[in-house]
Amino acid sequence: MIGMTIAAMTALGGIGVPAPASAEPKPAATAGPLACVPMLSTFQVVLPLPGLFLPLPSIRGVSEFRDLPAAPHGLNLPTRVDYRDASQGFNGFAEFALRRGSLYTRARDSGATWRKVATPGCLDGRIVSMSVDSNMVVALDRNGWIYSMDNVLSGPMLWNWTRLFGSPIWLWPGIQVPEHGQDRNKWSISHRMSESFVDARGFTHPTQAGLVQLVSLAGDGSRIVYQDPWLPPDHSYEIGGPLGGRFIAESISGSGSVTFVMNRYGDMYTRKYDLDLAGSNEIPGRYTWQIQPRNTPSAPDQLQERFNPGFAAISLPAPEWQHQPKIPGEITSRISIHDDGRRMENRQLRVEGRSNGRTGYWHKGLNERAWTFTATGQNLVDEVLTGADPSTDQSAQTLAAPSGVDFAGRLPGGWTARIDDYDWAQTTNPVTLTAPSGRTYRAFMHTTDGLRFVPRGSGLDTEPRTLAGALDVTKAGASPELTRFVNSVLDGRRIYEISLSATKSRLVISPAGLLTQPMVTLTRRTG
Template structure:
C-alpha cells in the first residue's frame, strides 16, 4: 500500500521511541508491577508494521517444544472464527483462561500448545482474532496487543503494544466499551496480491498491508474500524446495510470483507477498507467516472462496493458467523454460519460470497456442541423489519444564483441528493458523494462544532448536463471533485464557495 510502503523506514526508526505505558489490570506486588511494566515497555520493539519478509521462515521445531494444552480443554480443530477461536491458513489459535494456544493445521503434530506470552498481558487475554500474518489479542481492559508472523514458524512470533499514528508507532490503544463483536482484517501483497475494485480493475496492495479492527457497536447499527496507522479515536466508521438502519447482531471480518447477520438470519457482506474505499487521496488516485476496462493504471473506482445481500441459509442457525479469505485479488471469501442440519446434527453452513444462488449453501457436520443459541430464520428475506431511524440531515442555502438543498446528508452513508432550484427554472437533483479523508489528529465521531473535512464529488446525471446551472457552476462536467467541511450546523463546499445551513426538523417531522 502506498502510504504504508513509503513510510515503513520512518516507522522502523520511530519504533524505539514508542511503548505502551498503561497497565490494563492491577497487580499484586511492586515486583510483579515492575516486571510487567518492563515487559510492556519492551513490546515497543517488534516487526509489527514493517514490510512483510516472506523469505524469513524456517522450521525450528519450537512449536512442538511449547507446553501441551490440558487434555479436553480445546476442540480437535477450529471451524468458526470467533472471539475465542480463530485461524489463518497455517494455524488454529484459541484463548482459554487468559492464555493463548496454537495448533498446526498441517503436519503430524495435532496437539494444542500454549504460547509463552509477555508478562505484560500473560494470563489476561480475553479475546483474539487472527487474519493473514497478524493476530490481535485484547486483555480485560480491551487493550490491543498485536502478534506478527502468524503465518511463519513459531520461533518468529513476536508481540507489540504499539498502535496509532505515526505509522503504527503510537503508544497503544484500548478499544472503547459498547462493542457487541469485533474482528481483525488484513490484506497483504503476499496473500492477496491485489484489490479488485468495483470496475473489476486490479490494484496492487503495498508492502505495508492494510489492517483494521472492525467492531459492531451497541444497538447493532454502527460499524467502527480502527487502523493502526490512524489517530486513536472512534471517528472512522462504515455505513451499514440500508444506509445504517439495519440492526445486526454479530460481525466477522477477513481480508477487507465484512460479514454481518441480523436477528432473523439476514446476511450481508461488503468489501471495504481505508485505502480501497476512497479515504486516502494522499497516496491513491480515485475516480467516480467509469473506469471499467482501463486496467491497473486507472484510478481506483468509486463509490466503493455496496453491501451484498446473501441468500438465506436453508436451515436452523445461530447468530455465530465466520468469514475467512481464500484465493487472490480480494474476490473469494468463505462464509460460515453455525447451525443444524435437518437431522439435528451440529455443524455449520458454508458458501463462497460470490455464489448468490439460494442453493449454494452446504452443511458440514462437526459433531461438536452447537455454537450460540438458535435464532429465528424465516425462509423469506426480512432485512427491512425493525430498521432504525435514518440519521440523515438536511442543509440548504441560496448560492450561485439558486436555492440548493442537500436533502439527506449522512456522515458515513454516501451519497446524498443535492437538489437545485434555479431562478425561473425547474428544480433538478444531482448526486453528492462524500467520504472521510485521511486525518492524523484525533476527533469525535459524527458531527460537532469542529469542521469535519471530507472528500466529495458532485455527480451530474447525463440528462442534466445541458442545464445552464451545470454549465455555469460545474463547467458542464459529469464529475467534480470537491472538499466538504461539515459541522452539526453547516456544510461548506470549498471549491464552489458554498455555505449551506442545517435545516432542523420540527416536532411534527417537517423541516424549517
C-alpha cells in the same frame, strides 16, 4: 503528538494494570495497556509493522510448534477449528484457541497436540477475546486494550507481541476498541495480503503491501468503527453500514478488507472496504471519481498504477454493500469470513447452524449464490435464531432511526440543495436539487473521510470533519435548465469533484483543490 518521544510513549503505556480475569463485575477502564507487553515487540528483529514485512520466513517451520509447552489437561480445547471468532481462529499456517485467558496453538489442520503460545506474563491469563487473520493475532484484555502478535504465518520462533497501535505509523502506545466492540461477535481483525482486488466499476488493481484494520460494532450495532494502526488512536473512522447506516447488526467478522455482518434474523451483508479502497490514502493509491473508459488497461503492478495515468485508477466511490442470500436452514449469529485464495474476492463465508438435525456450518464463496452445509457434529456455541425466516428478507425489521440531520442551502443561479437524514459515514447521500422553476432533481453526494494524523471525536461535532468527494448528477435526468446549471455551476461536469467540511450545524461544499472558495454552505434545518 507526531513528535512524541519513545520515553513519553513508554510513560503513557505503562499506566494501570487491570486485575486478573474473574467472575466479578468488569472494573473501570484503566488509563493504559498492560506495561509488560512491549512497544518494540518481544522479538527484536523488526518493528511490529506487518503492513511492510509480510511475512518473515520461518526458521524451522512446523517443527517449531514442538518447542512450545503442551497445553495442560482439562481445557476442552477444540478438536477442529472451523471459525474465526472471539475464542478461536486460523490462517493458512496455524490455528489458535483461547482458554482461561491464555492462547493455545498448533499447525493448521494437523490434529496435533495443542501448545501454549508464549505471551508476556501480565497478559497471559487475562485475554478475554481474540481474533486472527493472515499474519496477525489480536488479543483484548477485559478493558478492551489492543495487543497484537504478528509474523503468525511464520513459525512460533518469530511470533512477537506489541501494545503499539495507531498513528504515527504504528507507534502509538496503546488504544482500546469501542466499549460494545469488546463483546462476543462484535469485533474482528482484518489483515489484507491479497494480490489484487476489483473496484466498484470492475477494474482489477494489483496490491503489494498489506493493510490492517480492526472493525467493531458500536452503539446499537448500526455503526461500524474501524481502527487502523496507521490512523489516529481514536474511534472517528467508520464504515457506513448497510441500508443507509440503519441496518442493526448482531455480529461482525472481517478478513482481508472484507467486512461481514448479520442481523438477528439472519440477513447478511458484505462489503469490500478499507482506508485505501475508500480513496482516503493517496500515498499508495491513485483514484478517480470520473467514469473511466471500459477499455482502460489495468496496471501490471502497484507502482505503475500509482504514477502512470495510462492505467486504470481506483474507481470511486468505494464498492457498496453486497446483500447475501439467506441460508435455507437453521443458523446462529456465529459468523466467520476467511481468505480462500489470492484475490480479495476469494473469501469464504461461514455461519454456524443445523441442517436436518445435524450440526455444522453453512458456507459459500463471497460472490457465490448458493449455500452448502458441512456437518461437524460439534455442539452449537450460540443460540439458534428462532425468528429467522429463510424465505423472507427481514433486513428492515430492526432498523435504527433515521439520523434526523437535515441540511439545506442556496446554490448559485437561484438553485437550492437539500440533504435529508444526512449520515457523514455513508459513502453516498441523496441530494435534492431544486431549480428556480420549482422542478426538483435527484442527485448524489459521494464522500470519503479524509486522512488525519491527530485524534478527533466520533461523528459530527463543532470541529470540522474534512471529506473529499463528488456531486453526481448523472442520474438526475435531462432538461435545458439542468444543462445550464451543470455548465454554469459545475464547470460542465456531471461528476463534479468537491471538498466537504462538515460539522453538526453546517456543510461547507467547495470545489476540489487547494485554497478554493466555498460554492455553497448548507445549514442544519430545525423544526
